[in-house]
Amino acid sequence: MGYRVAVVGATGAVGRELLRILAERHFPVSEVAALASARSVGQEISYGDKKVLKIQNLETFDFEGWDIALFSPGASVSAIHAPRAAAAGCIVIDNTSQFRMEPDVPLVVPEVNANALKKMKRRIVANPNCSTAQMVVALKPLHDLFTIRRIVVSTYQAVSGAGKDGMDELFAQSKGSFVGDPPTIAQFTKQIAFNVIPHIDRFLPDGSTKEEWKMAVETRKILDPDIKVAATCVRVPVFIGHSESINIECEEKIDLARAREALREAEGVILRDERDDGGYVTPIECVGEDATYVSRLRIDDTVENGLALWCVSDNLRKGAALNAVQIAEALVALDLVRPGR
Incomplete structure:
Protein backbone atom coordinates (compact mmCIF):
# COMPACT_ATOMS: atom_id res chain seq x y z
CA MET A 1 0.00 0.00 0.00
CA GLY A 2 1.35 3.41 -0.96
CA TYR A 3 1.18 6.86 0.61
CA ARG A 4 -1.00 9.77 -0.41
CA VAL A 5 1.40 12.66 -0.97
CA ALA A 6 0.58 16.31 -1.61
CA VAL A 7 3.17 18.66 -3.14
CA VAL A 8 2.49 22.29 -2.21
CA GLY A 9 4.00 24.97 -4.44
CA ALA A 10 4.12 22.49 -7.29
CA THR A 11 4.55 25.09 -10.05
CA GLY A 12 7.76 26.55 -8.57
CA ALA A 13 11.29 25.38 -9.30
CA VAL A 14 11.52 23.36 -6.08
CA GLY A 15 7.98 22.02 -6.43
CA ARG A 16 8.71 20.66 -9.90
CA GLU A 17 11.90 19.11 -8.59
CA LEU A 18 9.96 17.49 -5.73
CA LEU A 19 7.65 15.79 -8.21
CA ARG A 20 10.59 14.69 -10.34
CA ILE A 21 12.50 13.22 -7.39
CA LEU A 22 9.48 11.42 -5.94
CA ALA A 23 9.17 9.62 -9.27
CA GLU A 24 12.92 9.06 -9.74
CA ARG A 25 13.36 7.49 -6.31
CA HIS A 26 10.17 5.42 -6.63
CA PHE A 27 8.78 6.73 -3.38
CA PRO A 28 5.83 4.44 -2.57
CA VAL A 29 2.83 6.60 -3.48
CA SER A 30 -0.75 5.60 -4.11
CA GLU A 31 -1.79 9.13 -5.09
CA VAL A 32 -0.07 12.47 -5.67
CA ALA A 33 -1.73 15.88 -5.55
CA ALA A 34 -0.08 18.98 -7.03
CA LEU A 35 -1.16 22.15 -5.20
CA ALA A 36 -0.57 25.82 -5.90
CA SER A 37 -2.36 29.18 -5.77
CA ALA A 38 -5.71 29.82 -7.43
CA ARG A 39 -4.12 31.42 -10.49
CA SER A 40 -2.42 28.12 -11.39
CA VAL A 41 -5.47 25.88 -10.96
CA GLY A 42 -6.09 23.67 -13.98
CA GLN A 43 -2.54 23.87 -15.31
CA GLU A 44 -0.88 20.54 -16.02
CA ILE A 45 2.43 19.42 -14.57
CA SER A 46 4.50 16.29 -15.12
CA TYR A 47 4.97 13.57 -12.56
CA GLY A 48 7.38 10.91 -13.77
CA ASP A 49 7.76 10.01 -17.42
CA LYS A 50 4.12 9.48 -18.28
CA LYS A 51 1.77 10.85 -15.64
CA VAL A 52 0.38 14.39 -15.81
CA LEU A 53 -1.23 16.06 -12.81
CA LYS A 54 -3.67 18.95 -12.80
CA ILE A 55 -2.91 21.75 -10.34
CA GLN A 56 -5.39 22.01 -7.49
CA ASN A 57 -6.14 25.03 -5.32
CA LEU A 58 -4.20 25.01 -2.05
CA GLU A 59 -6.69 27.39 -0.43
CA THR A 60 -9.56 24.94 -0.68
CA PHE A 61 -7.67 21.63 -0.58
CA ASP A 62 -8.75 19.21 2.16
CA PHE A 63 -5.72 17.44 3.69
CA GLU A 64 -7.87 14.94 5.56
CA GLY A 65 -6.76 11.43 4.59
CA TRP A 66 -3.44 12.53 3.09
CA ASP A 67 -0.29 11.07 4.65
CA ILE A 68 2.55 13.44 3.72
CA ALA A 69 2.65 17.00 2.41
CA LEU A 70 5.84 18.41 0.90
CA PHE A 71 5.67 22.20 1.20
CA VAL A 105 9.96 21.32 15.11
CA PRO A 106 12.83 19.02 14.04
CA LEU A 107 15.26 20.53 11.53
CA VAL A 108 16.54 17.55 9.61
CA VAL A 109 19.20 16.47 7.15
CA PRO A 110 18.74 12.68 7.09
CA GLU A 111 22.43 11.83 6.64
CA VAL A 112 23.20 13.91 9.73
CA ASN A 113 20.33 13.77 12.27
CA ALA A 114 17.49 11.53 11.08
CA ASN A 115 16.81 10.46 14.67
CA ALA A 116 15.55 13.98 15.41
CA LEU A 117 12.38 12.89 13.59
CA LYS A 118 11.51 10.75 16.60
CA LYS A 119 11.02 13.98 18.58
CA MET A 120 8.43 15.35 16.17
CA LYS A 121 5.52 16.80 18.18
CA ARG A 122 3.46 18.92 15.79
CA ARG A 123 3.50 16.70 12.67
CA ILE A 124 5.76 19.31 11.07
CA VAL A 125 9.38 18.77 10.02
CA ALA A 126 11.58 21.58 8.70
CA ASN A 127 13.98 21.37 5.79
CA PRO A 128 17.09 23.55 6.35
CA ASN A 129 18.44 26.35 4.21
CA CYS A 130 20.10 25.03 1.04
CA SER A 131 23.57 26.30 1.94
CA THR A 132 23.34 24.81 5.43
CA ALA A 133 22.20 21.41 4.16
CA GLN A 134 25.22 20.72 1.97
CA MET A 135 27.65 22.07 4.56
CA VAL A 136 26.47 19.84 7.39
CA VAL A 137 26.49 16.77 5.10
CA ALA A 138 30.16 17.49 4.30
CA LEU A 139 31.10 18.28 7.90
CA LYS A 140 29.25 15.53 9.81
CA PRO A 141 31.93 12.83 9.25
CA LEU A 142 34.67 15.32 10.19
CA HIS A 143 32.80 16.41 13.31
CA ASP A 144 32.43 12.77 14.36
CA LEU A 145 36.20 12.32 14.08
CA PHE A 146 37.68 15.57 15.31
CA THR A 147 34.85 17.56 17.04
CA ILE A 148 34.47 20.83 15.15
CA ARG A 149 34.37 23.92 17.32
CA ARG A 150 34.50 26.76 14.76
CA ILE A 151 33.49 27.09 11.11
CA VAL A 152 34.40 29.93 8.77
CA VAL A 153 32.48 29.61 5.50
CA SER A 154 32.13 31.71 2.38
CA THR A 155 29.33 30.68 0.04
CA TYR A 156 29.01 31.14 -3.71
CA GLN A 157 25.27 30.72 -4.19
CA ALA A 158 23.48 30.17 -7.49
CA VAL A 159 20.64 32.45 -8.58
CA SER A 160 18.19 29.53 -8.52
CA GLY A 161 18.25 30.00 -4.75
CA ALA A 162 16.14 33.10 -5.47
CA GLY A 163 13.71 31.09 -7.59
CA LYS A 164 12.77 31.15 -11.27
CA ASP A 165 12.68 34.95 -11.34
CA GLY A 166 16.30 35.07 -10.22
CA MET A 167 17.32 32.68 -12.99
CA ASP A 168 15.36 34.72 -15.54
CA GLU A 169 17.10 37.91 -14.41
CA LEU A 170 20.58 36.42 -14.83
CA PHE A 171 19.65 35.15 -18.29
CA ALA A 172 18.14 38.48 -19.39
CA GLN A 173 21.06 40.54 -18.09
CA SER A 174 23.63 38.21 -19.66
CA LYS A 175 21.87 38.27 -23.02
CA GLY A 176 21.35 42.03 -22.87
CA SER A 177 25.00 42.75 -22.17
CA PHE A 178 25.95 41.47 -25.63
CA VAL A 179 23.58 43.84 -27.43
CA GLY A 180 24.11 46.88 -25.24
CA ASP A 181 20.81 46.80 -23.36
CA PRO A 182 20.96 48.35 -19.86
CA PRO A 183 20.37 45.74 -17.14
CA THR A 184 16.97 45.53 -15.49
CA ILE A 185 17.50 44.99 -11.75
CA ALA A 186 14.53 43.55 -9.88
CA GLN A 187 15.39 40.36 -7.99
CA PHE A 188 18.82 41.36 -6.71
CA THR A 189 20.24 44.57 -5.25
CA LYS A 190 22.76 45.01 -8.06
CA GLN A 191 23.45 43.56 -11.49
CA ILE A 192 24.10 39.84 -11.13
CA ALA A 193 25.39 39.06 -14.63
CA PHE A 194 29.21 39.09 -14.68
CA ASN A 195 29.18 40.18 -11.03
CA VAL A 196 29.03 38.85 -7.47
CA ILE A 197 26.83 40.27 -4.71
CA PRO A 198 27.83 39.82 -1.04
CA HIS A 199 24.24 40.16 0.13
CA ILE A 200 21.55 37.46 0.42
CA ASP A 201 18.35 38.18 2.35
CA ARG A 202 17.98 41.27 4.56
CA PHE A 203 20.61 42.91 6.75
CA LEU A 204 20.51 42.44 10.53
CA PRO A 205 21.57 45.02 13.14
CA ASP A 206 25.00 43.41 13.64
CA GLY A 207 25.88 43.80 9.95
CA SER A 208 25.33 40.17 8.99
CA THR A 209 22.56 39.10 6.66
CA LYS A 210 19.64 36.82 7.44
CA GLU A 211 21.19 34.14 5.19
CA GLU A 212 24.40 34.22 7.22
CA TRP A 213 22.43 34.06 10.46
CA LYS A 214 20.52 31.04 9.13
CA MET A 215 23.73 29.15 8.43
CA ALA A 216 24.95 29.71 11.97
CA VAL A 217 21.79 28.89 13.92
CA GLU A 218 20.72 26.00 11.68
CA THR A 219 24.16 24.36 11.85
CA ARG A 220 24.03 24.50 15.63
CA LYS A 221 20.54 23.01 15.72
CA ILE A 222 21.40 20.19 13.29
CA LEU A 223 25.01 19.35 14.09
CA ASP A 224 26.09 20.66 17.51
CA PRO A 225 24.87 23.58 19.65
CA ASP A 226 28.44 24.44 20.68
CA ILE A 227 29.80 25.10 17.18
CA LYS A 228 30.62 28.72 16.31
CA VAL A 229 29.94 29.76 12.71
CA ALA A 230 31.15 32.82 10.79
CA ALA A 231 29.50 32.95 7.36
CA THR A 232 29.73 35.30 4.39
CA CYS A 233 27.02 34.52 1.83
CA VAL A 234 27.51 35.68 -1.75
CA ARG A 235 25.25 35.45 -4.80
CA VAL A 236 27.17 34.54 -7.97
CA PRO A 237 26.18 34.40 -11.68
CA VAL A 238 25.64 30.63 -11.72
CA PHE A 239 22.22 29.18 -12.53
CA ILE A 240 22.26 26.03 -10.39
CA GLY A 241 24.73 24.70 -7.83
CA HIS A 242 25.95 26.27 -4.60
CA SER A 243 29.66 26.24 -3.73
CA GLU A 244 31.29 26.76 -0.35
CA SER A 245 34.83 27.41 0.86
CA ILE A 246 35.01 26.10 4.43
CA ASN A 247 37.66 26.30 7.15
CA ILE A 248 37.15 24.41 10.37
CA GLU A 249 38.89 24.40 13.76
CA CYS A 250 38.63 21.19 15.78
CA GLU A 251 39.30 19.93 19.28
CA GLU A 252 41.29 16.92 18.07
CA LYS A 253 44.44 16.93 15.97
CA ILE A 254 43.62 16.54 12.27
CA ASP A 255 44.73 13.35 10.56
CA LEU A 256 44.31 14.05 6.84
CA ALA A 257 44.27 10.38 5.86
CA ARG A 258 41.50 9.62 8.38
CA ALA A 259 39.57 12.67 7.18
CA ARG A 260 39.74 11.46 3.58
CA GLU A 261 38.62 7.97 4.53
CA ALA A 262 35.70 9.27 6.57
CA LEU A 263 34.52 11.44 3.69
CA ARG A 264 34.85 8.56 1.22
CA GLU A 265 32.62 6.40 3.41
CA ALA A 266 30.11 9.10 4.39
CA GLU A 267 26.53 8.83 3.21
CA GLY A 268 25.66 11.56 0.70
CA VAL A 269 29.28 12.64 0.13
CA ILE A 270 31.55 12.07 -2.85
CA LEU A 271 35.20 12.98 -2.34
CA ARG A 272 37.04 14.09 -5.47
CA ASP A 273 40.30 15.58 -4.37
CA GLU A 274 42.99 15.15 -6.97
CA ARG A 275 45.81 17.63 -6.61
CA ASP A 276 45.99 18.28 -10.31
CA ASP A 277 44.35 20.52 -12.91
CA GLY A 278 40.62 19.81 -12.87
CA GLY A 279 40.84 17.43 -9.91
CA TYR A 280 37.95 19.09 -8.09
CA VAL A 281 34.23 19.57 -8.67
CA THR A 282 32.60 22.82 -9.81
CA PRO A 283 28.90 23.74 -9.60
CA ILE A 284 28.14 23.05 -13.24
CA GLU A 285 29.26 19.44 -12.71
CA CYS A 286 26.92 18.82 -9.79
CA VAL A 287 23.66 19.80 -11.53
CA GLY A 288 21.18 16.95 -11.39
CA GLU A 289 23.30 15.00 -8.90
CA ASP A 290 22.24 13.95 -5.41
CA ALA A 291 25.62 14.04 -3.69
CA THR A 292 27.51 16.78 -1.93
CA TYR A 293 30.95 16.85 -3.52
CA VAL A 294 34.05 17.63 -1.45
CA SER A 295 37.36 18.77 -2.96
CA ARG A 296 40.50 20.75 -2.08
CA LEU A 297 40.91 19.01 1.29
CA ARG A 298 44.02 20.33 3.07
CA ILE A 299 45.46 21.24 6.45
CA ASP A 300 44.91 24.85 7.55
CA ASP A 301 48.05 25.60 9.53
CA THR A 302 46.97 29.14 10.46
CA VAL A 303 45.04 27.70 13.41
CA GLU A 304 45.49 24.74 15.71
CA ASN A 305 43.74 21.62 14.39
CA GLY A 306 42.55 23.37 11.23
CA LEU A 307 41.25 21.93 7.97
CA ALA A 308 40.14 23.60 4.73
CA LEU A 309 37.84 22.20 2.06
CA TRP A 310 35.60 23.07 -0.90
CA CYS A 311 32.14 21.63 -1.39
CA VAL A 312 29.47 21.93 -4.08
CA SER A 313 25.93 20.63 -4.40
CA ASP A 314 22.83 21.07 -6.56
CA ASN A 315 20.86 23.50 -4.40
CA LEU A 316 17.52 22.58 -5.96
CA ARG A 317 18.09 18.92 -5.14
CA LYS A 318 20.06 18.34 -1.94
CA GLY A 319 19.47 21.89 -0.82
CA ALA A 320 15.72 21.57 -1.15
CA ALA A 321 13.70 18.89 -2.95
CA LEU A 322 15.92 15.84 -2.48
CA ASN A 323 16.38 16.50 1.22
CA ALA A 324 12.61 16.78 1.66
CA VAL A 325 12.01 13.45 -0.09
CA GLN A 326 14.81 11.86 1.95
CA ILE A 327 13.03 13.06 5.10
CA ALA A 328 9.88 11.34 3.86
CA GLU A 329 11.89 8.17 3.25
CA ALA A 330 13.34 8.40 6.76
CA LEU A 331 9.85 8.78 8.24
CA VAL A 332 8.87 5.56 6.48
CA ALA A 333 12.04 3.74 7.56
CA LEU A 334 11.54 4.79 11.18
CA ASP A 335 7.87 3.72 11.03
CA LEU A 336 6.74 7.26 11.89
CA VAL A 337 4.18 7.45 9.07
CA ARG A 338 1.86 4.74 7.84
CA PRO A 339 -0.46 4.75 4.82
CA GLY A 340 -3.92 5.85 5.88
CA ARG A 341 -2.69 6.07 9.50
Whole structure:
Protein backbone atom coordinates (compact mmCIF):
# COMPACT_ATOMS: atom_id res chain seq x y z
CA MET A 1 0.00 0.00 0.00
CA GLY A 2 1.35 3.41 -0.96
CA TYR A 3 1.18 6.86 0.61
CA ARG A 4 -1.00 9.77 -0.41
CA VAL A 5 1.40 12.66 -0.97
CA ALA A 6 0.58 16.31 -1.61
CA VAL A 7 3.17 18.66 -3.14
CA VAL A 8 2.49 22.29 -2.21
CA GLY A 9 4.00 24.97 -4.44
CA ALA A 10 4.12 22.49 -7.29
CA THR A 11 4.55 25.09 -10.05
CA GLY A 12 7.76 26.55 -8.57
CA ALA A 13 11.29 25.38 -9.30
CA VAL A 14 11.52 23.36 -6.08
CA GLY A 15 7.98 22.02 -6.43
CA ARG A 16 8.71 20.66 -9.90
CA GLU A 17 11.90 19.11 -8.59
CA LEU A 18 9.96 17.49 -5.73
CA LEU A 19 7.65 15.79 -8.21
CA ARG A 20 10.59 14.69 -10.34
CA ILE A 21 12.50 13.22 -7.39
CA LEU A 22 9.48 11.42 -5.94
CA ALA A 23 9.17 9.62 -9.27
CA GLU A 24 12.92 9.06 -9.74
CA ARG A 25 13.36 7.49 -6.31
CA HIS A 26 10.17 5.42 -6.63
CA PHE A 27 8.78 6.73 -3.38
CA PRO A 28 5.83 4.44 -2.57
CA VAL A 29 2.83 6.60 -3.48
CA SER A 30 -0.75 5.60 -4.11
CA GLU A 31 -1.79 9.13 -5.09
CA VAL A 32 -0.07 12.47 -5.67
CA ALA A 33 -1.73 15.88 -5.55
CA ALA A 34 -0.08 18.98 -7.03
CA LEU A 35 -1.16 22.15 -5.20
CA ALA A 36 -0.57 25.82 -5.90
CA SER A 37 -2.36 29.18 -5.77
CA ALA A 38 -5.71 29.82 -7.43
CA ARG A 39 -4.12 31.42 -10.49
CA SER A 40 -2.42 28.12 -11.39
CA VAL A 41 -5.47 25.88 -10.96
CA GLY A 42 -6.09 23.67 -13.98
CA GLN A 43 -2.54 23.87 -15.31
CA GLU A 44 -0.88 20.54 -16.02
CA ILE A 45 2.43 19.42 -14.57
CA SER A 46 4.50 16.29 -15.12
CA TYR A 47 4.97 13.57 -12.56
CA GLY A 48 7.38 10.91 -13.77
CA ASP A 49 7.76 10.01 -17.42
CA LYS A 50 4.12 9.48 -18.28
CA LYS A 51 1.77 10.85 -15.64
CA VAL A 52 0.38 14.39 -15.81
CA LEU A 53 -1.23 16.06 -12.81
CA LYS A 54 -3.67 18.95 -12.80
CA ILE A 55 -2.91 21.75 -10.34
CA GLN A 56 -5.39 22.01 -7.49
CA ASN A 57 -6.14 25.03 -5.32
CA LEU A 58 -4.20 25.01 -2.05
CA GLU A 59 -6.69 27.39 -0.43
CA THR A 60 -9.56 24.94 -0.68
CA PHE A 61 -7.67 21.63 -0.58
CA ASP A 62 -8.75 19.21 2.16
CA PHE A 63 -5.72 17.44 3.69
CA GLU A 64 -7.87 14.94 5.56
CA GLY A 65 -6.76 11.43 4.59
CA TRP A 66 -3.44 12.53 3.09
CA ASP A 67 -0.29 11.07 4.65
CA ILE A 68 2.55 13.44 3.72
CA ALA A 69 2.65 17.00 2.41
CA LEU A 70 5.84 18.41 0.90
CA PHE A 71 5.67 22.20 1.20
CA SER A 72 7.64 24.75 -0.83
CA PRO A 73 5.28 27.70 -1.36
CA GLY A 74 7.00 30.53 0.56
CA ALA A 75 7.13 31.07 4.31
CA SER A 76 3.98 33.19 4.61
CA VAL A 77 1.93 30.54 2.82
CA SER A 78 3.41 27.72 4.89
CA ALA A 79 2.57 29.65 8.05
CA ILE A 80 -1.11 29.39 7.16
CA HIS A 81 -1.46 26.03 5.46
CA ALA A 82 1.19 23.78 7.08
CA PRO A 83 -0.56 23.85 10.51
CA ARG A 84 -3.87 23.28 8.71
CA ALA A 85 -2.47 20.17 7.00
CA ALA A 86 -0.91 18.92 10.25
CA ALA A 87 -4.20 19.39 12.11
CA ALA A 88 -5.85 17.19 9.48
CA GLY A 89 -3.41 14.38 10.37
CA CYS A 90 -0.93 14.89 7.52
CA ILE A 91 2.83 15.02 8.24
CA VAL A 92 4.24 18.23 6.76
CA ILE A 93 7.81 18.49 5.47
CA ASP A 94 8.32 22.22 5.02
CA ASN A 95 11.04 23.65 2.80
CA THR A 96 10.56 27.28 3.86
CA SER A 97 12.15 29.16 6.74
CA GLN A 98 8.87 29.39 8.66
CA PHE A 99 9.39 26.64 11.24
CA ARG A 100 13.14 25.96 11.20
CA MET A 101 14.03 27.55 14.51
CA GLU A 102 10.92 26.59 16.44
CA PRO A 103 12.13 24.34 19.28
CA ASP A 104 9.40 21.71 18.88
CA VAL A 105 9.96 21.32 15.11
CA PRO A 106 12.83 19.02 14.04
CA LEU A 107 15.26 20.53 11.53
CA VAL A 108 16.54 17.55 9.61
CA VAL A 109 19.20 16.47 7.15
CA PRO A 110 18.74 12.68 7.09
CA GLU A 111 22.43 11.83 6.64
CA VAL A 112 23.20 13.91 9.73
CA ASN A 113 20.33 13.77 12.27
CA ALA A 114 17.49 11.53 11.08
CA ASN A 115 16.81 10.46 14.67
CA ALA A 116 15.55 13.98 15.41
CA LEU A 117 12.38 12.89 13.59
CA LYS A 118 11.51 10.75 16.60
CA LYS A 119 11.02 13.98 18.58
CA MET A 120 8.43 15.35 16.17
CA LYS A 121 5.52 16.80 18.18
CA ARG A 122 3.46 18.92 15.79
CA ARG A 123 3.50 16.70 12.67
CA ILE A 124 5.76 19.31 11.07
CA VAL A 125 9.38 18.77 10.02
CA ALA A 126 11.58 21.58 8.70
CA ASN A 127 13.98 21.37 5.79
CA PRO A 128 17.09 23.55 6.35
CA ASN A 129 18.44 26.35 4.21
CA CYS A 130 20.10 25.03 1.04
CA SER A 131 23.57 26.30 1.94
CA THR A 132 23.34 24.81 5.43
CA ALA A 133 22.20 21.41 4.16
CA GLN A 134 25.22 20.72 1.97
CA MET A 135 27.65 22.07 4.56
CA VAL A 136 26.47 19.84 7.39
CA VAL A 137 26.49 16.77 5.10
CA ALA A 138 30.16 17.49 4.30
CA LEU A 139 31.10 18.28 7.90
CA LYS A 140 29.25 15.53 9.81
CA PRO A 141 31.93 12.83 9.25
CA LEU A 142 34.67 15.32 10.19
CA HIS A 143 32.80 16.41 13.31
CA ASP A 144 32.43 12.77 14.36
CA LEU A 145 36.20 12.32 14.08
CA PHE A 146 37.68 15.57 15.31
CA THR A 147 34.85 17.56 17.04
CA ILE A 148 34.47 20.83 15.15
CA ARG A 149 34.37 23.92 17.32
CA ARG A 150 34.50 26.76 14.76
CA ILE A 151 33.49 27.09 11.11
CA VAL A 152 34.40 29.93 8.77
CA VAL A 153 32.48 29.61 5.50
CA SER A 154 32.13 31.71 2.38
CA THR A 155 29.33 30.68 0.04
CA TYR A 156 29.01 31.14 -3.71
CA GLN A 157 25.27 30.72 -4.19
CA ALA A 158 23.48 30.17 -7.49
CA VAL A 159 20.64 32.45 -8.58
CA SER A 160 18.19 29.53 -8.52
CA GLY A 161 18.25 30.00 -4.75
CA ALA A 162 16.14 33.10 -5.47
CA GLY A 163 13.71 31.09 -7.59
CA LYS A 164 12.77 31.15 -11.27
CA ASP A 165 12.68 34.95 -11.34
CA GLY A 166 16.30 35.07 -10.22
CA MET A 167 17.32 32.68 -12.99
CA ASP A 168 15.36 34.72 -15.54
CA GLU A 169 17.10 37.91 -14.41
CA LEU A 170 20.58 36.42 -14.83
CA PHE A 171 19.65 35.15 -18.29
CA ALA A 172 18.14 38.48 -19.39
CA GLN A 173 21.06 40.54 -18.09
CA SER A 174 23.63 38.21 -19.66
CA LYS A 175 21.87 38.27 -23.02
CA GLY A 176 21.35 42.03 -22.87
CA SER A 177 25.00 42.75 -22.17
CA PHE A 178 25.95 41.47 -25.63
CA VAL A 179 23.58 43.84 -27.43
CA GLY A 180 24.11 46.88 -25.24
CA ASP A 181 20.81 46.80 -23.36
CA PRO A 182 20.96 48.35 -19.86
CA PRO A 183 20.37 45.74 -17.14
CA THR A 184 16.97 45.53 -15.49
CA ILE A 185 17.50 44.99 -11.75
CA ALA A 186 14.53 43.55 -9.88
CA GLN A 187 15.39 40.36 -7.99
CA PHE A 188 18.82 41.36 -6.71
CA THR A 189 20.24 44.57 -5.25
CA LYS A 190 22.76 45.01 -8.06
CA GLN A 191 23.45 43.56 -11.49
CA ILE A 192 24.10 39.84 -11.13
CA ALA A 193 25.39 39.06 -14.63
CA PHE A 194 29.21 39.09 -14.68
CA ASN A 195 29.18 40.18 -11.03
CA VAL A 196 29.03 38.85 -7.47
CA ILE A 197 26.83 40.27 -4.71
CA PRO A 198 27.83 39.82 -1.04
CA HIS A 199 24.24 40.16 0.13
CA ILE A 200 21.55 37.46 0.42
CA ASP A 201 18.35 38.18 2.35
CA ARG A 202 17.98 41.27 4.56
CA PHE A 203 20.61 42.91 6.75
CA LEU A 204 20.51 42.44 10.53
CA PRO A 205 21.57 45.02 13.14
CA ASP A 206 25.00 43.41 13.64
CA GLY A 207 25.88 43.80 9.95
CA SER A 208 25.33 40.17 8.99
CA THR A 209 22.56 39.10 6.66
CA LYS A 210 19.64 36.82 7.44
CA GLU A 211 21.19 34.14 5.19
CA GLU A 212 24.40 34.22 7.22
CA TRP A 213 22.43 34.06 10.46
CA LYS A 214 20.52 31.04 9.13
CA MET A 215 23.73 29.15 8.43
CA ALA A 216 24.95 29.71 11.97
CA VAL A 217 21.79 28.89 13.92
CA GLU A 218 20.72 26.00 11.68
CA THR A 219 24.16 24.36 11.85
CA ARG A 220 24.03 24.50 15.63
CA LYS A 221 20.54 23.01 15.72
CA ILE A 222 21.40 20.19 13.29
CA LEU A 223 25.01 19.35 14.09
CA ASP A 224 26.09 20.66 17.51
CA PRO A 225 24.87 23.58 19.65
CA ASP A 226 28.44 24.44 20.68
CA ILE A 227 29.80 25.10 17.18
CA LYS A 228 30.62 28.72 16.31
CA VAL A 229 29.94 29.76 12.71
CA ALA A 230 31.15 32.82 10.79
CA ALA A 231 29.50 32.95 7.36
CA THR A 232 29.73 35.30 4.39
CA CYS A 233 27.02 34.52 1.83
CA VAL A 234 27.51 35.68 -1.75
CA ARG A 235 25.25 35.45 -4.80
CA VAL A 236 27.17 34.54 -7.97
CA PRO A 237 26.18 34.40 -11.68
CA VAL A 238 25.64 30.63 -11.72
CA PHE A 239 22.22 29.18 -12.53
CA ILE A 240 22.26 26.03 -10.39
CA GLY A 241 24.73 24.70 -7.83
CA HIS A 242 25.95 26.27 -4.60
CA SER A 243 29.66 26.24 -3.73
CA GLU A 244 31.29 26.76 -0.35
CA SER A 245 34.83 27.41 0.86
CA ILE A 246 35.01 26.10 4.43
CA ASN A 247 37.66 26.30 7.15
CA ILE A 248 37.15 24.41 10.37
CA GLU A 249 38.89 24.40 13.76
CA CYS A 250 38.63 21.19 15.78
CA GLU A 251 39.30 19.93 19.28
CA GLU A 252 41.29 16.92 18.07
CA LYS A 253 44.44 16.93 15.97
CA ILE A 254 43.62 16.54 12.27
CA ASP A 255 44.73 13.35 10.56
CA LEU A 256 44.31 14.05 6.84
CA ALA A 257 44.27 10.38 5.86
CA ARG A 258 41.50 9.62 8.38
CA ALA A 259 39.57 12.67 7.18
CA ARG A 260 39.74 11.46 3.58
CA GLU A 261 38.62 7.97 4.53
CA ALA A 262 35.70 9.27 6.57
CA LEU A 263 34.52 11.44 3.69
CA ARG A 264 34.85 8.56 1.22
CA GLU A 265 32.62 6.40 3.41
CA ALA A 266 30.11 9.10 4.39
CA GLU A 267 26.53 8.83 3.21
CA GLY A 268 25.66 11.56 0.70
CA VAL A 269 29.28 12.64 0.13
CA ILE A 270 31.55 12.07 -2.85
CA LEU A 271 35.20 12.98 -2.34
CA ARG A 272 37.04 14.09 -5.47
CA ASP A 273 40.30 15.58 -4.37
CA GLU A 274 42.99 15.15 -6.97
CA ARG A 275 45.81 17.63 -6.61
CA ASP A 276 45.99 18.28 -10.31
CA ASP A 277 44.35 20.52 -12.91
CA GLY A 278 40.62 19.81 -12.87
CA GLY A 279 40.84 17.43 -9.91
CA TYR A 280 37.95 19.09 -8.09
CA VAL A 281 34.23 19.57 -8.67
CA THR A 282 32.60 22.82 -9.81
CA PRO A 283 28.90 23.74 -9.60
CA ILE A 284 28.14 23.05 -13.24
CA GLU A 285 29.26 19.44 -12.71
CA CYS A 286 26.92 18.82 -9.79
CA VAL A 287 23.66 19.80 -11.53
CA GLY A 288 21.18 16.95 -11.39
CA GLU A 289 23.30 15.00 -8.90
CA ASP A 290 22.24 13.95 -5.41
CA ALA A 291 25.62 14.04 -3.69
CA THR A 292 27.51 16.78 -1.93
CA TYR A 293 30.95 16.85 -3.52
CA VAL A 294 34.05 17.63 -1.45
CA SER A 295 37.36 18.77 -2.96
CA ARG A 296 40.50 20.75 -2.08
CA LEU A 297 40.91 19.01 1.29
CA ARG A 298 44.02 20.33 3.07
CA ILE A 299 45.46 21.24 6.45
CA ASP A 300 44.91 24.85 7.55
CA ASP A 301 48.05 25.60 9.53
CA THR A 302 46.97 29.14 10.46
CA VAL A 303 45.04 27.70 13.41
CA GLU A 304 45.49 24.74 15.71
CA ASN A 305 43.74 21.62 14.39
CA GLY A 306 42.55 23.37 11.23
CA LEU A 307 41.25 21.93 7.97
CA ALA A 308 40.14 23.60 4.73
CA LEU A 309 37.84 22.20 2.06
CA TRP A 310 35.60 23.07 -0.90
CA CYS A 311 32.14 21.63 -1.39
CA VAL A 312 29.47 21.93 -4.08
CA SER A 313 25.93 20.63 -4.40
CA ASP A 314 22.83 21.07 -6.56
CA ASN A 315 20.86 23.50 -4.40
CA LEU A 316 17.52 22.58 -5.96
CA ARG A 317 18.09 18.92 -5.14
CA LYS A 318 20.06 18.34 -1.94
CA GLY A 319 19.47 21.89 -0.82
CA ALA A 320 15.72 21.57 -1.15
CA ALA A 321 13.70 18.89 -2.95
CA LEU A 322 15.92 15.84 -2.48
CA ASN A 323 16.38 16.50 1.22
CA ALA A 324 12.61 16.78 1.66
CA VAL A 325 12.01 13.45 -0.09
CA GLN A 326 14.81 11.86 1.95
CA ILE A 327 13.03 13.06 5.10
CA ALA A 328 9.88 11.34 3.86
CA GLU A 329 11.89 8.17 3.25
CA ALA A 330 13.34 8.40 6.76
CA LEU A 331 9.85 8.78 8.24
CA VAL A 332 8.87 5.56 6.48
CA ALA A 333 12.04 3.74 7.56
CA LEU A 334 11.54 4.79 11.18
CA ASP A 335 7.87 3.72 11.03
CA LEU A 336 6.74 7.26 11.89
CA VAL A 337 4.18 7.45 9.07
CA ARG A 338 1.86 4.74 7.84
CA PRO A 339 -0.46 4.75 4.82
CA GLY A 340 -3.92 5.85 5.88
CA ARG A 341 -2.69 6.07 9.50
